[in-house]
Amino acid sequence: MIVMDRGRIGFVALVVLMLAGCAQETKITRVDSGVVTDLSGRWNDTDSRIVAESMVKEALEYPWLNNFSSSKRRQPVVLVGTIQNSSHEHINVGTFVSDLERELTNSQKVTFVAGKGDREELRTERKEQAMYAREDTQKAPGKEIGADYMMKGTIATILDEAEGTKAVFYQIDLQMVDLESNAKVWYGQKKIKKVIEKKRSIF
């Protein structure tokens, strides 16, 4: 009898253990876009947003902005150029560029103009307007505002890994370059370091 009871307990325990692994299912939770979600340790939306916010803020605090405004009596015109990905990850640079553009536009301290890709689309639209739109609503060519400065930079990584622990070091370098003189009026650098630890074995 005692043997039977032990056998039953053992059987039930075995079934519970076997079913424990079957309890996974998809679970979706809505979270605020500002919530930090570090899942894999890779470059994510939080990194993109934080870097863009802090670097644009820093860039606009430096004297080049006031120097330009006081000498030319207008806001400088800025555009975002190429942000080169020199990292170990396939980073969506477009999202980072959008974050930079948003921060620059919303700062109200500079006039922001469309980048190369957008300009092509706008010019095509103007050409089509010249052919198909009513004359009094057509937008004439040759009235674009030329940029005074271009913001460009790189995202680079240094990886170090051993025994399941990985240290990822991101270095984002941004610079504001005077389009007339090629002088670099501002150079900003932001560093992010992440340590990702993986267990060698679990049950």
Add this chain to the structure above:
Amino acid sequence: MSLLASRPTALIQARWGFFIFTQFLVALVAFVLLAGCGPSVNRYLLIEASLRAHDPKGADAIVAGAEKDYGAKSRVLYGMDRGMTLHLAGDYQQSNAVLEQAEDEIDRLYTRKIRTESLAFMTNDTALFYEGDSYEQVLINVLKALNYALLGQWQEALVEARRIDHRLNLLSDRTQEKNAYRDDGFARYLSGILYESTGDVNNAFIAYRKAYETFESTRSWSHTDVPSQLRADLLRTAEALHFTQEFAEYQQAFPNTKWESSQALQQLAQVIVISYNGRAPRKEDQFLDLPISLNALQLVLLNRGLSQPNRQSNQAMDTVLYGLNGRVVRVALPRLVPQKTHVPIDTVNLIPDHGMKVAVNTELVHNVTALADKSLSERIAGITVKALARATSKFAMAEGATRGAQHAAGKDAGPWVGLLVGLVTKGFAVASEEADKRSWQTLPDEIHLARVWVPPGRYQVQGSAGGFHNPLKSEAMRTLSLGPGETAVLIQRVMP
């Protein structure tokens, strides 16, 4: 020999008397034990047939259709197989998507699940998640880099070159033995080509140098010489970087190598040809039947005399015979079966709109079969120890269960029950023994490469293989329009 053979015949006949009475039960047991062990349609034969017919899309459809057959334990293998067929079919974006998933899965598999390991110890290594050999993992990044280059996304291709470097550095740190697979000449060489094609000559030189050192140090087992093009690349980049000492050393090392300076190539266009030749090796079971009594030895010898070993169809017979005998421990080990290509060299012709055609001869840069062989030989000692421990444990458990059942059934029914339980448990121990035969089989046997610089213009690309001795022709490729300084990547699949 004849004496040894005559005794078990009598024994088997005696047991077959019992077998007739219980044949229904035994057939049922064998059916249950072998359920799922039957040979599924060999998808790789179908894939090969499609590739021979120059139908990579058909090959990809076969892999895609067999997704469920791969199972949850072989997600990485599915990703690798599919990544290759999509690459050959020209769907580079989708190929990268599935290869990226496979890479993520490999990352996750770093953490081993004890319950999966335990299950594998009770059955066989196919119960483990497949994470690929080290050389296969490197080839995932190589293939992704090529996909990005073919899409013209050179910066993304460079991300893969950096990942290759990181993966190989990790491998080198992890592997102590100097003669082991701890670096990859082809992966390094391709990284160098990508760096140079995007204007990063410094990183290109470092990659070329590492590639050269790796080709040199692994020549004894990789059966791959330093490509002559790599020698020229080393000389050109060393000179462009004004590395006078290295340049002098390489000039001394390669006195007969013809090369042109970076300046001379600046106004030309580059064509890189990658040729996948033949079929990757496959693995098969190698069964070792270890008898632990004289009767069992005779049975094993007789059984080997009657039937061809390692045939799937004979496994059911082995299961029943060894289960009844109860004194045979079976160990399954993987064995590599090379499927060498018969194409030693292939040529691609670039036919300009005006002027002379350019014949591009590829050369061997990656011997997949040699790498697979090296990888298995490095792991076989560990696999054998594990297989022996597993077989012994399974036998001990079966023996324990048989004796326990005999004891519980009492004096009258004990022998019958013991025989039946022994048949089931020991039969299971024999039937469940199977080597892990999984490997990336959509890979070729060899990868060949050629680099050539041509005047800018339009070219018709004509692929051919086998030279004059073998009229095997690969499919016609495409028209290239090349500007100065531009790079085009061409791939071709050559069978067999």
